[in-house]
Amino acid sequence: LLLCNHKLTYKLMIIWLSYFVFFLVPFTILNNLNYPIGIFFIVQFSLLPGMIFYFQFCLENNNPWSLLIKIDRIIYIVAIISLICWFMFSILKLVNPTSYVYTDWGALRAIPSFYGIYFETQPVSVYGISIVRNTAFFTEGPMYAFVLSISFIFKMFLFKKNIREIIVIIFAMLSTITSTTLIIIILVVFFKYLKNSKNHLVNTFKYALLPIFIIIFLITIVVVLEKKSQGGESFGIRVDDIHAALLTWLKHPFIGSGIGNFESLIADMNTTRTQFKTPIEIGFSSGLFQVLALGGLPLTFVYVYPIVAFAIRQHSKRGVYALAFSSIVIVIFITSIVTYEWLFMILLIMLYVNSLRETDTYANGISNSHV
16 A cells, blocks of 8 residues: 555445445345345455555556566466375375375365475376376365466466466366366357457358357366266265355345355255265365355345446456456355455455556556566
8 A cells, every 4th residue: 555655445445335335235234134244245245345455556657467467476386396296105006195184174184295395185086097196285176177277367468478377277187087177168269269269261261160169168178067066075065056056145135145155055955965964075176156155135236246347347448358357356255165265355456446437547457567
C-alpha cells in the first residue's frame, strides 16, 4: 500500500461498507442459525475488502497482477524441484526415504519424506502399473494440480508466454496423474484452437474443421472420465458429491446448511461410501457445490460473480481468452476443494478488481508486467 501513493476512492469505500452491511454481517448471522460458523471464515472474509483496495492500487500503477506474478514464479520453481525429485526418488528409486511424517488427511498413515522437500503421499495404479503421484509437499495430487493449473492458465491466456516455463508446468501437471489436469490441458488446446488467426484463410480452414475438432474433444473428455471411473472410485464419488450437495442445498437454498456443516452433506451421500468412516476419511470433491450447499445462494454469488464478471468485462480486449480463462477457473472450482484456499481467494479478488469499469485503462499492464 505504501508503494501505491493513492487515496481510497469513494466507490471502493461504498463497496467496502456495502459488503459488510449487506452481506457479511447478515449472512454470518443467518448462516449461523443452522450451524456455528467458524472464526476462520469470518476472519478470512473480513480481509477481502482490504485485498480489493490493495489490488486496485496495484492496478492503478499498471501492475494489476503483481502478487500473482510473484506466486507464479514460486510455483514454477516448485514445479522444477518436484519434477526432479519425482523422477529421481519415485520413478528411479535412487534414494530411500530419509524420514517419515504422519498425516491424518484421510486415514492416519506414515508418509515417506525425502529431505523434507518432497513427499510420496499417493501411490496409484495406472493401467496396472504402480506409480507414485507427484504431489511435491502437498497432501494430495489434486491440490498440487490446482496450484499448477492456475499457473498454467495464467501463462496461456493472460501473461506473456514463456515456452520453457509452460513445458515445465505441463510436465508437472501430468506427473500429478489427475483427471482434472488432463481435462484442463484439453480445454486449453480447445480454446487456443478457437482463437482467431491474422490469416483469413487459416480461420476459414479452422472453422471448417471445428465440428470434427469438437467431436474429438468430447470423445477425449469421455475417455478420460471413463478411464477414471474404471481405475477407481474417484469419478463415482464426484458424481455422488454433486448429487448430495444439491439435495443438501434444496433444504436451505438461500442461507445454506451452515459453513463447516459437513455432516449435512454426509447425510445425503450414498451410504455405501459413508459407513464405518469418519468425516475426514469420506471427504468431498467439489468446491463450488460445497459453497452452494453450505453457504446457499448469497455465498455462491460472491464466489461466482468475479469469475463471470471478468469474462464479460475483459472480452472486448481479450476475446475468447477471457471466456477461456473464466471457464477453466469454473471447472477447477467444480472439481477441486479450493473454497477457502488463499490462492483461490486472491485469484477471485484479482478477477473482481479487473472486472471493474475503471480498470479498462490499465488492462494492458497485465502482459507488460510479466518479465
